[in-house]
Amino acid sequence: MGPLETGIATLSAKQRQVIARVHFEGHTLQEASEKLRETLATRNNYYRGLKELRTFLQARDAVQKVREGTALEGNEAYSFESET
Numbered sequence: 001m002g003p004l005e006t007g008i009a010t011l012s013a014k015q016r017q018v019i020a021r022v023h024f025e026g027h028t029l030q031e032a033s034e035k036l037r038e039t040l041a042t043r044n045n046y047y048r049g050l051k052e053l054r055t056f057l058q059a060r061d062a063v064q065k066v067r068e069g070t071a072l073e074g075n076e077a078y079s080f081e082s083e084t
Contacts, residue, residue: 011049019049
């Protein structure tokens with residue numbers, strides 16, 4: 001599972017539904033709200049879901065950068081060159 005799929009899996013069911021309808025199926029927010037039989041809640045779920053997804057992906061990237069930095073430091077600490 002990729003990072004986007006993992007992030008989407010962390011959202012609530014309603015947030016996943018509206019984001020899927022808008023971004024993967026190409027519906028507008030109005031169309032998505034009609035299909036989900038909701039009103040303003042659709043818009044709130046959409047924007048809150050996007051915010052949570054953005055936060056998840058940014059945190060994941062930050063952790064990955066820290067891990068990469070730690071790995072580089074670890075590799076440099078044990079790097080020896082031959083004097084011959």
